[in-house]
Amino acid sequence: MERARIARQPAHLLLASEFGSATLNEKGSGEYDPSFVITKLGAKVNRIVAAGLLERLELRETSNGSSLYQGQLRDPTGLHYFSIGEYNSEMMQELAHQWTERLNDGEPLLVMMTSKTRWYQTDEGAVYTSLRPEEACVVNREVYANWLLDACQATMSRMNQFTSSLEVEPTLDAYARADLPTSLLAARNHYGEVDLEPFKLNLMQALDIAEGRIEAATTAPPVMSLPDEPEASSEAGQDVQAFLLQAIGHLDQGEGVTFDTLLKNAVARGFVREVAEAKLEEMLDGGTLEEPRFGWFRLAANE
């Protein structure tokens, strides 16, 4: 029987907001050591099971001539970005092809995917996480709802761990004694103070959805994305700058809004990422915005 030389990494259950807000990664020194994304709640993940509504899936030609499917998956807490390329199995590429066509036909697809996690940093220092699906399938509402609950439970246990870590001396020894994962210590050091409230609101909303109380669940998502405004975004006249200002005003909870969040939201509203990025830069230079911490933006104080 063939055996993997390197132990398989277990899959974790993460909602999009937790994965999308992660900016920390870890990779061993060996060439084949797996790489991990460490989230604000201390989950250290190389592989996750994600699910949600397939919101976009497009075939792109890359600069070296190979083809790449890029897509996004929406769960109640936000978006996962994923890509399927020629490195994927034939089956996965075939599936991407089929789904692209079905999506183009306007068919709503609720999908489940086991994916590897990816992490990259731009030259400017912004950090993005994304997924590379290995296996995926279309699921029904009931399966989705159960997955949502599994993910909620996993998130809740991380939140509880996080809360108990506040009482623990921030050393490896103390964490080991308290049975807390070392990745949580790394997360605490990297992210500093983490507000659990948005995570809690995410869970409440996810519970509402799993329970079928969709009405209750259609409140504004707390932090990671803007509420859907039915008309506004379709107006072609709304420009990037207005949108970014509005987004920052909406999402800033005191410490600014991350580059990542802004661009994700911009892209979600149909703006071209590069254009939004350039605009941010321009507003920063022009003094409309300030960057109190690297990669965090807020409206410049009017003096």
Place this chain on the structure above:
Amino acid sequence: MSEEKYADYVEAVQKECPDADAKEIAEAFAKYEQEFYIPPQDAMRSVLRRFQSGTSPAPATGGTSTRETKKVAGLSELTGNDRDVEIEVAIVTHNIRDQMIRGEEKQIAFGMLEDNPWEENGQRTRWDYKDWGPHANLTSGSIVRIEGASVNEYNGKMSLNINQSTRIVVLKEGVATQVASNDPIDIEAIPKEGYICVVGRVLASRPDQIHRKDGSGSIDVVRGRIADDTGTIGFLSWEPFEHEVGALLKIDGAQVRSFRDTPELNFGRTTRIEVFHDTNFADLETLAQSTKTSISGLRDGSRDVDAVVQITEIAKRTFERDGEEKFLWSGQIADPTGRCRISIWDALPFAESDLPVTLEVRGARVRAWQGIPDITVDKAEQLTVLESPPWDESMDLTNHSVEVPLTEVVAGPSRVGMKTGGMLVSVREDSGFILRCTECRRVLRDGACFDHGANEGIEDIRLRMVMDNDGVTAAVLVNKDATLRALELSGDDMKAKVEELGDLGFVQLVRERMLGRQVAVSGRSIVDEQGAMILADGFEIEQHDAQMRASELRAQWGWA
């Protein structure tokens, strides 16, 4: 800014510089944060240095060496080719051992070290090191600057070589507070490797000899066993050991080594053994009683195992060795924690027709085959037939599945008759119809068996999948019957499906039905260095009402 905000950091600084004023430290942190946007964890090192200046040797700059020295702050900056390395580290453990080097007996030291030693709560990378000096000023708990070490990379694992010419500058003396080593731990909690401290009572002790493999003589050792009320563990003392059976000892700095899956304590020159006084410690009789093992606790390589088990099947096997006919009894045993095998190399103390029979087994050895423990009994005297089992007699152990969380399954040992659950995260592409070798049942690859070459094979059905739960993973192989039941197909239906969809299309169909679902599997598990594998003869996709579950969670979390 309040001092409270930085309380943890202030405390950490004060640990290193007890004379420093808390208020001043807090002000320093506030300055870094407010004026430079440097968070306290990043400012830690600078603040520490400021308050420490004058009390410790200033870091040498320039250096006297003319070689290209690579100065790094963290181990992660090093590569496998780095030679002349300079780094400040904390020595976590330090052990001395004798080693034959080019025919000469030499002392070397080894252990673990950590980078980033000054930052109390920073992230630290831990490497093994070897000190070929060995340097007398390298002690555990100290913080040192190592000048002129080289990096060793073996199988992707990095370690540091401290050579004889390497200079060690002690920056902070090792306070011999090896927390890990001075706190005795329960025997049950002993890890597979490492240095530990335990308190235990000697259950057995006998002198033994170990013969050097090269024929250069033998070493006198003492073997034995100690126990506390959480378990027992064997020991091997390389030094004279004269404590009698029944003595209560505190053993500090014992090295744990594992033979197969069984940890054993090694006592050497650096191990400190002293008589311990504790009137509440369990006495010899109680400990000897409580050392009975259950089947789930059997480990490959264990010796002196006592257990009460029920024999559910037994068969005599005869074979010839050296022209002489020999026999052994081989059978299945069970207790409420699981099932496994037994081998008895003597006449049975009961009749085959009496099965099931409950037996007390004493002093048996455990070997494992395909990961399944096999209790080996050499003499009939080691067995006593019991009138009735110590557990509920009405329990049918022949079909009994013990529910074990996946985290425990993966931690081992291998089990028979287990049941576990988790999320199905992968359906491998070689699921479906397969051909097995006509000789050995191994799956054929491209029509050929690895051992027996090309053959037409026998058709079989299986699913090869992966399930995960709570951060652990296991491979799952589902047999033919369970596969067909789970898919609600007959063999013919399945054949038709595969013809219709193709092999990969069929795999995708299985994924559509199973991926991301909670599943329950039963069967046996094999756990080895490659990980855990479950051979399932039972497989079920769990059905849950999401609405009910959501309401339950809401109630559980107090959000009703």
